[in-house]
Amino acid sequence: MILNLKQLPINVLLPENSSAQFNDAQQLTPFSDELIATLSQLGLFLMKTGRQEPSIVAAGYWLRKKQLLNLKLAYSKQEPSANKKPSANKEPSANKEPSAKGVAFHIAPGNVDSLFFYSMVISVLCGNYTILRISNKLSDETLLFIHLLNAFFVEHPEFSTVPLLMNIVQYDHSALTGKDITQQLSLFADVRVIWGGDNAVKEISKVPLKALACDITFPDRYSVAVIQLTNEQHVEQAVNNLLTDIKPFFQQACSSPKVIYWLKTAQKLQDKFWQSLAKKLNEQVMLASTDLISQLVYLQRLPLLVNKEHKAVVSLAAYGVLQRVDIESITLEMIKSHPGLWVLLNQQINELDDIKLFEHCQTVTVSGIYESMWLQWQKATKQPMKRIVLSGQALSFSHIWDGVDLVNGLTR
Amino acid sequence: MNWDELINLPVYQLEADKKGAFFQDALMKLSKHHYQHSDEYQAIVDALYPDYFSSGKIPTIAVQLFKHHLLKSVSDDEIFKITTSSGTTSQQVSRVVLDKGNISRQQKVLVKIVQQWLGKKRLPMLIIDHPNVIKDKFLYSARGVGIQGLSLFGHHHTYALNEDMSLNIDAIEAFVNQYKDEKIFVFGFTFIIWQHFIQALLATNQHFNLSNAVILHSGGWKKLQNIAVSNDKFKQSLQKVLGQVQVHNFYGMVEQTGAIYVECESGYLHCPVWSDVIIRSKKDLSIEKNGNEGIIQVNSLLPTSYPGHALLTEDLGVIFGEDNCSCGRKGKYFHVNGRLAKAETRGCSDTQS
Numbered sequence: 001m002i003l004n005l006k007q008l009p010i011n012v013l014l015p016e017n018s019s020a021q022f023n024d025a026q027q028l029t030p031f032s033d034e035l036i037a038t039l040s041q042l043g044l045f046l047m048k049t050g051r052q053e054p055s056i057v058a059a060g061y062w063l064r065k066k067q068l069l070n071l072k073l074a075y076s077k078q079e080p081s082a083n084k085k086p087s088a089n090k091e092p093s094a095n096k097e098p099s100a101k102g103v104a105f106h107i108a109p110g111n112v113d114s115l116f117f118y119s120m121v122i123s124v125l126c127g128n129y130t131i132l133r134i135s136n137k138l139s140d141e142t143l144l145f146i147h148l149l150n151a152f153f154v155e156h157p158e159f160s161t162v163p164l165l166m167n168i169v170q171y172d173h174s175a176l177t178g179k180d181i182t183q184q185l186s187l188f189a190d191v192r193v194i195w196g197g198d199n200a201v202k203e204i205s206k207v208p209l210k211a212l213a214c215d216i217t218f219p220d221r222y223s224v225a226v227i228q229l230t231n232e233q234h235v236e237q238a239v240n241n242l243l244t245d246i247k248p249f250f251q252q253a254c255s256s257p258k259v260i261y262w263l264k265t266a267q268k269l270q271d272k273f274w275q276s277l278a279k280k281l282n283e284q285v286m287l288a289s290t291d292l293i294s295q296l297v298y299l300q301r302l303p304l305l306v307n308k309e310h311k312a313v314v315s316l317a318a319y320g321v322l323q324r325v326d327i328e329s330i331t332l333e334m335i336k337s338h339p340g341l342w343v344l345l346n347q348q349i350n351e352l353d354d355i356k357l358f359e360h361c362q363t364v365t366v367s368g369i370y371e372s373m374w375l376q377w378q379k380a381t382k383q384p385m386k387r388i389v390l391s392g393q394a395l396s397f398s399h400i401w402d403g404v405d406l407v408n409g410l411t412r
Numbered sequence: 413m414n415w416d417e418l419i420n421l422p423v424y425q426l427e428a429d430k431k432g433a434f435f436q437d438a439l440m441k442l443s444k445h446h447y448q449h450s451d452e453y454q455a456i457v458d459a460l461y462p463d464y465f466s467s468g469k470i471p472t473i474a475v476q477l478f479k480h481h482l483l484k485s486v487s488d489d490e491i492f493k494i495t496t497s498s499g500t501t502s503q504q505v506s507r508v509v510l511d512k513g514n515i516s517r518q519q520k521v522l523v524k525i526v527q528q529w530l531g532k533k534r535l536p537m538l539i540i541d542h543p544n545v546i547k548d549k550f551l552y553s554a555r556g557v558g559i560q561g562l563s564l565f566g567h568h569h570t571y572a573l574n575e576d577m578s579l580n581i582d583a584i585e586a587f588v589n590q591y592k593d594e595k596i597f598v599f600g601f602t603f604i605i606w607q608h609f610i611q612a613l614l615a616t617n618q619h620f621n622l623s624n625a626v627i628l629h630s631g632g633w634k635k636l637q638n639i640a641v642s643n644d645k646f647k648q649s650l651q652k653v654l655g656q657v658q659v660h661n662f663y664g665m666v667e668q669t670g671a672i673y674v675e676c677e678s679g680y681l682h683c684p685v686w687s688d689v690i691i692r693s694k695k696d697l698s699i700e701k702n703g704n705e706g707i708i709q710v711n712s713l714l715p716t717s718y719p720g721h722a723l724l725t726e727d728l729g730v731i732f733g734e735d736n737c738s739c740g741r742k743g744k745y746f747h748v749n750g751r752l753a754k755a756e757t758r759g760c761s762d763t764q765s
Contacts, residue, residue, distance in 0.1 A: 286695075288694075288753075289694040289695075289707060289752055290752045290753050290754065292694075292695075292696070292697055293474060293476070293707070293724065293726065293752065296474050296697070296724070297474045297476045297477060297480075299460060300456050300460065300473060300474055300477055301477065301480055301481065302459065303452075303455035303456050303458070303459040303460070304452055304455060304456070304480075304481050306455075313459075314455075314459040314460075315459055315460075315462075316459060316460045337480075
């Protein structure tokens with residue numbers, strides 16, 4: 001079957017000047033030398049030309065050759081003892097080299113500016129013809145990112161395969177024609193990747209796929225931070241790390257911590273932490289009026305979202321744009337209605353086992369806690385979480401995301 | 413608060429120092445009333461504003477809170493009615509808890525204000541809407557409430573539109589022929605008047621020549637701003653189809669029903685004696701100077717059955733001054749410039765715009 005994207009009422013952003021024609025009869029080998037050579041070159045190009053945007057540099061860095069070769073190595077021999085544990089639902093077909101799924105249709109999250117790229121690039125690395133649908137409202141950062149991708153392929157006509165695999169499109173999702181396009185693309189795809197939270201997953205999952213195709217879905221998630229401070233010297237580092245995790249995307253990315261659990265930390269050190277965090281954040285960000293009001297609405301809702309049985313005490317400390325809310329017991333409603341916008345729910349704990357997480361918890365970041373201690377907790381606890389990472393790395397992309405192994409999902 | 417006295421205050425004649433003398437004090441008393449009688453308000457004040465009352469400050473509640481929570485200062489068996497905002501522009505609607513006392517106070521204040529513009533006598537009333545908008549229980553929303561509320565000031569209520577929103581030209585002609593020599597009251601929602609009355613009359617080249625009519629209209633300018641219709645253009649167009657009529661826009665909201673802000677002959681909205689308007693900074697919500705645009709806060713002495721006496725709206729506006737409007741009325745006078753941009757969802761949960 002041949003699909004010509006240009007014949008659909010959609011806007012093809014990448015590649016800019018191509019026929020954008022798909023033939024699902026063609027097959028590519030995952031992690032082929034050509035794919036790795038092209039993508040690692042692209043990585044170097046992005047690091048050089050995208051210098052003013054940290055997220056673009058980070059994406060370029062993620063494509064370094066060594067990392068791509070490591071990934072290849074981890075997946076080429078399907079030995080169960082490998083570090084990168086293969087997911088449980090993968091057929092234990094020992095020693096069989098993985099092959100591409102074929103056509104992958106990705107629906108990217110709205111405004112987490114670089115996530116679209118990782119979703120697409122892993123799919124391409126796995127040898128799939130990839131069509132990525134991106135939001136109609138793009139930030140300047142994303143526009144620059146896509147511009148650089150186009151520039152790379154114009155500058156390097158020798159890399160002729162990868163641009164065939166990398167397609168970014170826009171169309172109005174809500175319009176009737178948009179639904180029709182989603183249907184056509186879904187029926188063409190061998191795998192569909194749905195980002196964008198519970199509503200998007202629910203809506204798009206209704207659109208039928210080919211008989212043997214499957215969905216990879218990313219529903220709503222939230223994340224938390226655990227911090228321990230024992231002396232003043234560590235305050236700045238802890239502040240900088242948390243800032244790295246919460247500053248981008250208005251703290252609205254599902255990996256940005258919404259809650260801080262303080263593990264046996266003196267109030268004096270906590271105060272120092274908040275003052276320093278507030279100073280840095282207020283220097284770097286601002287909220288528009290609409291967001292100021294959304295923040296106020298959430299703060300005023302919090303006392304009404306407490307558990308009715310035991311009236312938990314809620315108290316607020318405002319540090320300019322940053323809001324710290326001390327809460328005795330956090331409810332699911334408080335997490336579900338959290339608007340980002342630099343509101344941190346704050347709780348004191350005496351041990352890691354005091355942490356009570358909700359089912360949709362994704363990332364726990366740790367700061368100032370011995371590795372052996374949190375590793376042990378991770379092993380023993382029944383608390384739902386997809387991963388623990390060091391503070392400052394919550395937004396760093398991994399090919400295993402939300403506990404979903406994307407390489408396994410995008411190959412057969 | 414003694415409402416027997418309050419209700420008899422002159423609507424637009426009290427100067428700043430005299431109004432200040434009682435208003436702030438009354439609003440603080442009202443805040444404490446809600447603190448005592450509303451669990452929700454108490455929880456908010458205790459958590460977020462514990463030192464406000466002791467330092468003479470009154471917390472401002474975001475008006476959106478009424479979309480998420482039922483806030484009440486009366487017991488369940490005292491609730492007489494829960495009114496809702498129209499659900500047309502947003503999915504969630506505001507719910508406002510009213511007891512009998514609060515409703516009757518809203519009506520009394522509305523009467524006092526509207527009489528300033530229509531006079532004390534009931535007038536023949538032309539309603540620019542269709543008659544079923546108040547019959548449908550499910551539509552018991554701002555539109556229905558508004559029409560019912562203002563119907564008090566009219567007699568021989570005539571609806572100018574059919575149910576499909578087309579002109580009921582026979583009804584309009586009969587009404588005009590019968591009352592053309594009398595003072596007439598015309599009421600409708602701004603967008604409906606524009607879309608289904610003015611445009612329909614212009615399209616069919618029909619016009620009337622009313623010489624003594626007062627038109628009150630309300631309901632937000634967002635749709636009209638989108639098609640570039642200003643207040644001036646609206647007025648001129650209305651005069652084109654109806655003749656030299658007086659046109660007054662008014663500003664109000666279901667969360668503070670009754671205390672409406674009516675536009676004077678000079679084109680400014682006026683604060684009645686029972687209300688106050690504050691403009692807050694778009695940057696940090698601090699109080700803004702007169703002349704600068706900011707977010708409108710409305711304070712009202714009317715709400716006793718729900719804690720809606722000091723509300724931060726989603727509307728933008730400018731206060732031009734106090735006590736010195738060229739129309740001669742006292743009190744603050746202002747413009748509403750529009751609504752704040754809608755909140756955007758960003759991050760992983762963006763739903764695919």
